[in-house]
Amino acid sequence: MPLPFLTADRAFEPAAESALPYDDPDRWRRPYRPGPWRVGGAALVLLLASFALFGSVLVAVTGSLSTAGVVLGVGLAIVAGALRLLRMGVWVSGRGLRRTGFLVTRTVPWARVVSVRTVQQPVRWLGLPRTVQGQALVLVRKDRRPEDTPPLLTTHGLDFLGRPLAFDRAADAVEAWAAENGRG
Template structure:
């Protein structure tokens, strides 16, 4: 059985997808211009592992005859699976329409015309989304109101992956520049 996700052609296809320009892009297709980082994938995997234990507990409780308790356990399992999927899908997505910043609880979509500036700046950034801050780089979206941090080099996607952060920031800045002019 071929495993294309572990071969070198997958890397070529990822780089080809990252180099798609606005003129070549489909309007309705949202692309993440980078791969999810190992910290994000590990967090999603741990949540899915926890969900499997919760579902197994629901099965045991249902077999014991306490159906309302089993239903509560199953609902908790569905909530954990939903959180894992949202965690894995969070990040920055781009299309010819605009830019979508997906978080764990909220997703914001802006047209390219609403994004006044997209630039990389040196500033204190949160380490893995925790309250602790370190000096790093951030990709900042300047639109009407306060600037919004889209990506940092210390978030779950780019911690210890400096080149991947630079490449993703360049792709997003390129899409923003191409949309404005």
């Protein structure tokens, strides 16, 4: 079964008219693979969900269907949370740039993007309040100040902690999408 949220960039030979390796530029795609911290966290959450789902079966067998329904609902909510955790990140298409968070997804059309660039700055370590020196891919928009926009990707996030080359490839891919779609 294909898992489209796990698709990533592939080796390609760029076409003459476009630097982007995709046939359908209007389809939303993540230009990098989810990192081991994100996948490992989602696996642990799914393990917790398996216990909740198994518990709902046990509660249903012992006789309390209403309690089993509540436990089943909790288990399904945990599965939905794990899938949402895997979908988090930056997605691009010909229409714009989409930053998917756990609860909120924001889309910025390419017409409002001034630039996407990599900068050296203090970044949050695994999304926690602690900051360390690292690199961040920042989005400069026409309608907002740069300091009002959180970084798109960081070297110390769930996807790129301990993988600086993966961060560089992902940042280059997002910058290429911005350069390609900013011309039109």
